[in-house]
Every structure is written in C-alpha cells, then in structure tokens.
Amino acid sequence: MHDLIPYLKYLHGLYNGFVAMLFFYQGWFGLMIRKERITVRPPTASIIKRHRKIGPIFTLMGIAGFFTGVIIVYLHEGRIFEHSIHIIIGLAIAVMIITTFFISKKIKVRESAFRTPHFIIGILIVCLYFIQAFIGIRILLSASS
Numbered sequence: 001m002h003d004l005i006p007y008l009k010y011l012h013g014l015y016n017g018f019v020a021m022l023f024f025y026q027g028w029f030g031l032m033i034r035k036e037r038i039t040v041r042p043p044t045a046s047i048i049k050r051h052r053k054i055g056p057i058f059t060l061m062g063i064a065g066f067f068t069g070v071i072i073v074y075l076h077e078g079r080i081f082e083h084s085i086h087i088i089i090g091l092a093i094a095v096m097i098i099t100t101f102f103i104s105k106k107i108k109v110r111e112s113a114f115r116t117p118h119f120i121i122g123i124l125i126v127c128l129y130f131i132q133a134f135i136g137i138r139i140l141l142s143a144s145s
Contacts, residue, residue, distance in 0.1 A: 005076045009143070012072055013136050016065040020129040022058050026051065027126050034119060052104075059101045066094040083139050089132045096125050 029051040036043040069090060074080050080087060100121040106114045 002076070005072065006143075008068075008072045009076075009140060012065070012069050013140055016069070016136070017133060019058070019061045019065050020126075020133060022054075022061065023126055023129060026054060026058055027122055030119065030122055034115070037115075055101065055104060059097050062097045063094055066090045083135075086132065086135045086139060089128055089135065093125055093128050093132060096121050096128070100125065 029047055032047055033043045033051060070080050070087065073082050073087070076082075100118055103114050103118045103121065106112070107118060
C-alpha cells in the first residue's frame with residue numbers, strides 16, 4: 001500500500017484541482033443568476049436549473065476530496081496534521097461547502113435573506129480553493145525534492 005501513496009497524492013491533487021474548477025464553474029453560474037436578479041431581470045431558468053442540479057453533486061465531490069486527502073495523509077504519515085495549514089483550510093472549505101449547501105435549500109422566494117450568505121460563502125470557497133491549491137502544489141513539490 002505504501003508504494004501507492006506517492007501516486008495517490010498526485011491523484012488527490014488532480015482530483016481536487018478538477019473539483020476546484022467545477023466550483024469556479026458553479027460560481028460563474030451563481031454570479032450570472034445574481035447579476036440578473038440585481039438588474040431586476042428574471043434570471044434565465046436554464047441557468048438556475050443547472051446551478052441547482054449540479055450543486056449537490058459538486059458538494060459531494062468536494063467533501064470526498066477532503067476526506068480522501070485526510071485518509072492518504074493518515075496512511076502515509078500515521079497522523080492527519082502532518083500538513084496542518086493544508087488540512088485546516090481543507091476542513092474550512094468542506095464546512096463552507098456543507099454550509100452553503102444547506103443555506104441553498106432555504107432559498108425559496110424571490111427576495112430571500114439567504115442569498116447573500118450563500119453568495120459570500122461561495123466566494124470564500126473559491127478563494128480558499130486558490131490558496132489550498134497553492135499550498136498543495138508546494139507540498140507535492142517539497143516531497144519530490
């Protein structure tokens with residue numbers, strides 16, 4: 001199993017990089033919807049439908065990426081806080097993903113108080129994914145040298 005760990009680290013990074021791109025994609029749809037709502041135009045139904053449909057899938061993918069990282073580090077190092085900043089940011093991303101998912105379930109009416117928190121947390125998720133990717137690449141590069 002230990003022979004697979006180096007490959008699993010790279011696979012973890014590739015997977016989560018892909019998931020981060022999906023969250024940027026999802027965020028783009030959210031921004032389009034928000035922009036249309038702010039300009040008092042009715043948002044495009046197909047964009048809303050797509051945003052709502054893929055959100056839960058991306059939520060599961062993001063959470064799975066976090067837990068696979070925890071498992072890989074535990075199998076390799078025997079403890080999960082080997083890369084403490086990386087796991088703390090990963091945990092923050094996972095908690096925010098879950099939070100924004102549950103907030104999104106409360107958005108029902110045209111003027112919902114839950115839209116702004118959903119938006120703010122979504123922006124934070126995307127920003128933290130950038131930081132997380134940078135830290136993850138540094139971890140991979142320092143491990144290979």
